[in-house]
Amino acid sequence: MKAALNNKWVHRVVVWAALLMLWDAAAVQAGEFYLPRVGDVIGAMARAFSDGTAGTLLTSMRQMLGGFALAALVGIPLGLLIGSSWVADRLLSVYVKALYVTSLEAVIPILIALFGTRFQFRLSVVFLFAFTHIALNTIAGVRAINPTYLDTARAFCAPMGKRAVYVLMPAVLPYIMTGLRLGLASAFKGMIIAELWILVDTGRLLTDLSAAHALPELFAAVLLIMGFSLLSNRLLFAVQKWIAPWA
């Protein structure tokens, strides 16, 4: 009994069930016009997979993955370069840092001026949102290598390629994966902001549901987006544990 009272899952189930019941009670009290009931939201979520809502989300996410992949393709090599070369650090890291502190919401008008509302616009927004996380974490990973390891490898005359594969890579990989996870979470934010700005796909869907006051469907869509984002994060975390179990 005492063990059950201290178990964290007991706490969770009790409190989460209470929260859901509280929501439902509030929904009954306030009326469906103001707050949808829990069952209706769950129903709308189930329907989302047949009425095209999930399809719209997946279309957005496919586009987002393009920008994210680009950010990884640029961010990881750039991070490795800046982290390992002093000259590259001095020449390039100022731009990465500048991007990191920039309020990216404010840059969108420039991107619209450059790309209009074409595919490149969404690509560039997602790229900017994800890129700095990936590059900065890669840099941090290279910097965090214990120099003794590299010295030891050098002392045993390990060639450059072997040093890169057996010393550098295992040390940096966990940092890169962390950067990718943060970058992906940020990419989701960028995707939604870009689509809300120009009203396409998911952004259009959310805005239409909001204007039509379709509350169960709106709650379901928002929860699905957040769910997809968290799920992809867990997925990357599992990949990280699988390819870099030592960190």
Place this chain on the structure above:
Amino acid sequence: VGVVRRMGRRTARSIMRTGTLLTLVSLAIFCMGWELYATPARSFAIAPPSKVLPALVEIVSSGDVFGITIGTLSTTFIGFALSAVFGVLIGCLLGLVRPFANAFEPLINAFNAAPLTAMIPLIAVYVGFDADGRVAVVILWTIFVIIVNTVTGIRSVPPEYINVARAFCARPLHIVTMVILPAAFPHMLTGLTLGIGRAFRGALAAETLLAVANLGRYLKNANATFDIPQVYARTLYVVLLGLLLVSAAEIIQRRLERRPR
């Protein structure tokens, strides 16, 4: 780094100077390249720095934007203040009361990582298009990072501190107020500094996507002017404003950390 250490202090200083020089050279090349690329009107969407900077000076010196700047900043600060108070409070509860943490921490972490931008249309349903809604967005953007950092701070208090206080028969309330909270203070400050940057971004997101107003409207209308240097200058103005805010917060953070308690 190893190279620097070997070369002695004087060389190290000259290398530092070369480093700054390299950064400056890189920036100069970047600006020159941008200028050269943009000048022959190759693309009408790229404005050269020589046209953007005068437009920026014009924006600042004319003073037309100060009113809307204050509007945006007040949304930012109201949302930030509410987030700071409730964020630290909730963070302390989570850090100190185990069952509370068990139940709510997964939810807080989920909200901290989730794309809350998707909630803007949802907020629009409830709070309408007035200032309350914008403050709600700012709070949503800011509070979770403050909570998470406060919890981290409380969890990272070395247990020896608490054991020593217990050994001297300190009362639980005194342990919390005189040992745990002061020790957790630097982490809380980090959360607040991160929070102010997020609050500004939240205010911008709300003012462009929830209810068009203040600097958000200013940015959003930039494209309608078809004056490309103006688009760049307005963005630059807002970005620099955000930078100023974050730098000021960092300076205050450093001051407070250094102050003896």
